[in-house]
Amino acid sequence: MSSTLLEVKDLQTYFFTDRGTVKAVDGVSFDVEKGETLGIVGESGSGKSVTAASIMQLVPSPPGDIVGGEINFKDENLLDLKMKRIRKIRGNEISMIFQEPMTSLNPVYTIGEQISEVLRLHQGLNKDEALEKSIDMLEKVGIPSPEERVHEHPHQLSGGMRQRVMIAMALACNPELLIADEPTTALDVTIQAQILELMDELRDEFNTSIILITHNLGVIAEVADKVAVMYGGRIVEQTDTVTLYKDPEHPYTAGLIKSIPKIEGSEGKLKPIKGTVPDPLNFPNGCKFANRCNYAEEKCWAEEPDLEEVKPDHYVRCWRWKELDLKNESEVK
Amino acid sequence: MLGYILRKTLMVVPILIGIATITFLLNFVFVPGDPVRISMGQHADPETIEMIRAEMGLDDPLIVQYGRFIGGLFKGDFGKSFTTRQPVLDMVLERFPATAKLALAATIISIVLGVSAGIVSAVKSNSFLDYFFMTFSMLGISMPVYWLGLVLIVVFSLNLDLLPAGGYGSGSLRYLILPAFALGFRQAAKVARMTRSSMLEVIDKDYVKTARAKGLSEQIVVIKHALKNALIPVITVIGTQLGYLLGGAVLTESVFSWPGLGRLAVNAVLKRDFPLIQGTVIFLAACFVLVNLLVDLSYGLLDPRIRYD
Known part of the structure; x- marks a missing residue:
């Protein structure tokens, strides 16, 4: 891991609605190295998808707007670039796959037409070359008889197949960064595993960096090198995957790990995190997790903690990380 | 696909017979006034009237007249006009080119204006x-076409003296412009509203986001990826209108003295020219059914999920 491919610095993406300003992403920073997989975990509404959309500048505007920060990709700040340059990067150097394979492909064009489209746009291939490359890509993502499939329409394919097609399309131009926004959430568990494995293989083959966005810690454990845990538009904990599971410092992270259903152990009950995410229009002044935290004390309600470095490359946003021993907590039962 | 076309085409036969029956009944049972009296004037002597009635077959029992009428249709015989004594089919076909020209021009205008405004x-x-x-477009839908026609005539013919106020001008394009606009504007308004609502439904779809994420320009995203998915309801509206217009635009044709089917039909009604009324109505129905068939078939071209079998 030598060179940094993407550096997000203090990103702020707000939504200006009639009811008030929603700070969907508020001061998020992280790096992605070449060939590395970063996992971003969080509940719905934590700002993880908006973070991804911000990198691609696909935040619907209005009402959304990136109001601050930097997104440095290689040697350019994406936020300073003209739309024309952004379009050259999209689908070519950074590409994205979405949660819903069933609806992410255009129903009125064939698979081949849709993959060819990126190739012709960014690599200037002609129709035949693009089709041939599309067939290659389909083969790479494990679609059987790609010569025939390439002429089929999305409705003729299963959900897992469609997500493979999305991946083929995203990787067609050999991008340096792939952003996968909940790529396996809508799929069956067995297909999930296959898709994750596929992404892992392709990362090794193409040396693509991946940002994997999910609410599922199990998915992160399988493929990510490091993890950022998001809550209420902020990163609350960030470290490498192994440390995160073994030694979480933030009560929210510990809660997420505890809420993963386990087969071993005597008790059959799930351990959810109580309560829900606070109203984003009306975030509390203090720590945003305070209302759901078992360890919250006066200070947590009054003032929001900063992201602190616990150990090299392990950051946590909690007033009480020094006192709490969450490691044991998470392993009991 | 071929089987579908064949079946749909065969379906046209009972539809047309049904329509022919209804127009026949409406004419003979519900329309007051004796066609012979009307064409002969008030002072014709009763004997002559009787003679003409017999000659036209109006004395026969209704069921016989009906049988003759339907039987004739199968042979392509729409009967003869009471007033001109010409075969009805010839009269209709003679007027059809003018109507078709106006209908197509109005439809093209409505597509160009309506679809772009809607997008x-x-x-x-x-x-x-x-x-x-x-x-x-609200204005366009609410404004009666004869009023818009008159305004166009006042502005472009009387005041600016740019275009003729009416007539066919033996097919010259200058005569077509005003009536086509008067008619097309209203259709454009409907098309615009349908395009807008249909586009709004697809513009937030995931595949439109995917298209943007590919790096495509906004025009291509909108036209290629969104519009094609939004087109089915729009085509339906356009097709229905075209089918309707091919039967003659009565008001527009009257305002601009356009020699189309609409005026032919109105005159037929005024003169109780039953065969001519029936002929124009059946012709309109046939156009309507045919255009609808074409619209049906276009769905399959637009959306591969629609299959005909």
């Missing part, structure tokens, strides 16, 4: 342009 309104929804186009 802009949807893409920039709730912007000034959106409100502008939608107000305009």
